[in-house]
Amino acid sequence: MKKYLSLLLLSVGLMLWPGASCNQARLEPGGFYAQTNTVPDLTFYQVDATYDFTSYALIAAFSFEKQNRDALWKINPNIKHTLDQLRPQFVEYGRQYLKARDAYKAMPVPANLTVMQQVLAKMQQLAASANAVIPKAK
Amino acid sequence: MEGLLPIILSLVNSLLANSGTIEKGVEKAAALIAALFTAKLLSIDEQNALNAHIESQKALLAAGFLPDYLQVEPDPV
Numbered sequence: 001m002k003k004y005l006s007l008l009l010l011s012v013g014l015m016l017w018p019g020a021s022c023n024q025a026r027l028e029p030g031g032f033y034a035q036t037n038t039v040p041d042l043t044f045y046q047v048d049a050t051y052d053f054t055s056y057a058l059i060a061a062f063s064f065e066k067q068n069r070d071a072l073w074k075i076n077p078n079i080k081h082t083l084d085q086l087r088p089q090f091v092e093y094g095r096q097y098l099k100a101r102d103a104y105k106a107m108p109v110p111a112n113l114t115v116m117q118q119v120l121a122k123m124q125q126l127a128a129s130a131n132a133v134i135p136k137a138k
Numbered sequence: 139m140e141g142l143l144p145i146i147l148s149l150v151n152s153l154l155a156n157s158g159t160i161e162k163g164v165e166k167a168a169a170l171i172a173a174l175f176t177a178k179l180l181s182i183d184e185q186n187a188l189n190a191h192i193e194s195q196k197a198l199l200a201a202g203f204l205p206d207y208l209q210v211e212p213d214p215v
Contacts, residue, residue: 031185
């Protein structure tokens, strides 16, 4: 489980890599991000996919700590304390992302997408903090 | 970038082979990696599933639902 969490959180870090956007993935016409009579919005899909994955990685870390609390507490009380600081931030950033996403859906302009990306960047920092405190597999 | 992708996919496949309980998370990782690093065609179903999953979070937040793993609880004694 620890190895899995480390991989998940490492993968989140990869999303910050500038080279991650230099791909040729395509959206099948008719899907939510490529609706009829609209320009396919691959960036919207990628931001949403990164948000979804980042959220899942953080939830996995929170769940892992909750399920193994007593054992992890004996290893280092700072694990729970750090994640307890991240928990409310995760909830708040989730609200902010969903609000920004609704704004972008209503008006798909670059400025609104930027707000989504800024909130996502904050969530990725949470993931990095969680990764730093979760014990690594030996 | 091309050199890193096989390593990432190898790690993902290794995790898939070794555990069923974390399968969902690894599937998400593989899907995201494919979206960012390959020339994959993202199907209608994939797009709509992602949108539906994110939209479902709005409903949970609106209902005030906070799972136990997101609640700040007292320290163990």
